[in-house]
Amino acid sequence: MENNLQTLYDAILNGSLEKAVEVTKEAVSNGEHSPNEIINQYMVKAMEEIGRRFEVGEVFVPNLLMSVRAMRGALDILKPLMCGQVDAYIGKVVIGTVKGDLHDIGKNLVASMFEGCGFEVINLGVDVSSDKFVNAAIEHQADIICMSALLTTTMNYMKEVIVAIEKSGLRDKVKIMVGGAPVNDSFAKAIGADAYTSNANAAVIKAKSLISAK
Numbered sequence: 001m002e003n004n005l006q007t008l009y010d011a012i013l014n015g016s017l018e019k020a021v022e023v024t025k026e027a028v029s030n031g032e033h034s035p036n037e038i039i040n041q042y043m044v045k046a047m048e049e050i051g052r053r054f055e056v057g058e059v060f061v062p063n064l065l066m067s068v069r070a071m072r073g074a075l076d077i078l079k080p081l082m083c084g085q086v087d088a089y090i091g092k093v094v095i096g097t098v099k100g101d102l103h104d105i106g107k108n109l110v111a112s113m114f115e116g117c118g119f120e121v122i123n124l125g126v127d128v129s130s131d132k133f134v135n136a137a138i139e140h141q142a143d144i145i146c147m148s149a150l151l152t153t154t155m156n157y158m159k160e161v162i163v164a165i166e167k168s169g170l171r172d173k174v175k176i177m178v179g180g181a182p183v184n185d186s187f188a189k190a191i192g193a194d195a196y197t198s199n200a201n202a203a204v205i206k207a208k209s210l211i212s213a214k
């Protein structure tokens with residue numbers, strides 16, 4: 001089994017969609033590892049490694065995109081299983097990657113984890129403007145707005161979204177969570193967000209506590 005999951009790691013790293021899907025299906029039917037373990041121990045690790053190789057110039061954008069495709073294929077299989085049995089509807093989340101930023105793997109992982117754990121998720125996609133966040137939160141009566149950013153140049157746009165939420169009169173009705181590789185706790189506090197977490201599991205735990213404190 002361990003070997004199989006190593007194959008999954010390699011498949012994502014090498015950008016092989018077919019292999020990634022095949023191995024993930026096997027891992028699911030075998031049942032020895034939880035979806036969270038498979039995602040965090042192997043899939044996210046493979047993305048970190050491809051990211052490292054990209055940073056040092058060993059691989060290029062097409063390699064990244066192939067890995068992204070393989071990661072997505074595997075994730076689609078795990079999505080319905082991510083939180084086990086869901087017993088109650090917990091709340092509504094509006095989520096998006098902020099304006100100027102096209103990275104969506106981490107954001108989609110967070111969205112899938114929320115969905116799997118009983119939240120209703122309105123996924124606005126990438127390159128999302130402050131107006132779009134605010135309008136969606138109003139339309140869907142969101143409990144939480146989640147913003148993702150992977151670029152140091154786009155993370156500052158999160159502050160603009162928070163200002164727009166305040167101007168719209170929504171601030172006391174929604175909780176705001178932020179995340180993405182360059183974001184951290186002190187940045188989240190500085191821009192006036194309610195919470196930051198470094199990964200999708202922690203995001204769901206944090207969101208539950210924010211909602212119960214509402």
Ligand code: B12
Nearest residue numbers: 051101102103104105106146148151152179180181199200
């Ligand atoms: C894949 C990738 C791409 C893909 C994106 C494909 C896609 N559909 O997402 C492509 C090739 C398109 C791309 C393009 C670019 N990229 Co890029 N990319 C990456 C890479 C390798 C991996 C990102 C990733 O998917 N990680 C895996 C996921 C699972 O992790 P994650 O996103 O961090 O998400 C987790 C947490 O952060 C958290 N989280 C995420 N969002 C949220 C939200 C909330 C609310 C919460 C609570 C938590 C949370 O939970 C997630 C799951 O645990 C990173 C390198 C890296 N190490 O991060 C560079 C990286 C982010 N890219 C970078 C750059 C520079 C670019 C480009 C500008 C140009 C370029 N040279 O390629 C363009 C920008 C395009 C744009 N306008 O957005 C830089 C950013 C540097 C910086 N400091 O700003 C990085 C760091 C690489 C580098 N060092 O050069 N990229």
